[in-house]
Amino acid sequence: MSGGRPFVLGLTGSIGMGKSATAGLFRARGVPVHDADAAVHALYGPGGAAARAIGRDFPGVLDAGGGVDRGALRAAVLGQPQRLARLEALVHPLVRAEADAFVAAHGGAPLVVLDIPLLYETGGEARCDAVAVVSAPAPVQRERVLARPGMDEATFAAILAKQMPDAEKRARADYVIDTGRGFPAAEAEVARIVAALAGASVGKAGP
Template sequence: MSAPPNDRPFVLGLTGSIGMGKSATAAMFSARGVPVHDSDAAVHALYGPGGAAAQAIGAAFPGTLTPEGGVDRPALRAAVLGDADRLRQLEAIVHPLVGAQARAFLARHHAAPLVVLDIPLLFETGGQARCDAVLVVTAPAEVQRARVLARPGMTPEAFAAILAQQMPDAEKRARADYVIDTSHGLAAAEAEVERLVAQLTDPGRA
């Protein structure tokens, strides 16, 4: 963990594997007035009709655009699932655009004491380099599996393929500055977020 200059926000990277409770944790920071950049939301906008990534994705992956000109996400998922080369091709289109949006977000919130970059593949894409510290949200494997397989349309095969693209949870926790286990319930996670916000917005940033 590095200490930023006092003239810019403390940048906290928030990450965690699928089903760990990252989005719920991000919402807890937002509820406390902390600006949060949601990389998933940024991608959703980039994929929409007229989005900066849509046409490039359609050209690289024929048959993955909707009639309206947005990205058909299930079709795109099917096109890259289990194919590392195709996935890298997609990332080469999307990641620079998301990075540019994150930089614009940081510029907009330059006066805030703390900001959060919510990045699902933070370690996998080297996003930790933009952060002063990293918070990993976690849960036991059986809790994670139950959460993910309860999602509409999710299958064990798709879950396994997603996990294969993500850094193992144990490695993420080992590399984190802070860890929140979301399996202990909403109140416990809220308390951990409250404590972390208080710590990181303190002028001493101890």
């Protein structure tokens, strides 16, 4: 990319598809990865910009340390679309600013990855040069998710209802990384993507 800006690859995928593990494969090949979930965690923490804004607009949702009590926040917006929209209006611009700063800080890198769980749902693809979707067959996804502590069918269904269907994500993606075929196949696909976007010499894994 010209002007010192790296190629920006969006990485996304529905719950249980193996997105976090796939992000790790990019990191292992030396590609800077910005984790939107980790950014939100920091923003919600004591002193975080989101915590201050949320505490102002949603009284009673901060814990004793000044961070966001996520349980209290969920209760505050549950079944109230307008309050949820207000929350998203507060948080999403802060996360986008963090991602933009991350890209700018890695201007010398040929490739950076923005790991965004709800990338398509929030219009995040507009900030990316290409998108890779992590996917797996529905039975594999279901088995993975239901094996998680505290997860049940109803919770799984509720989460899926908020996410764009996997088939639509696959259709819109520039790259599809199928983790259902096993770790070596996913690793090989990541290597191919890195080589194509950043150059084969950059994409070599370390020892």
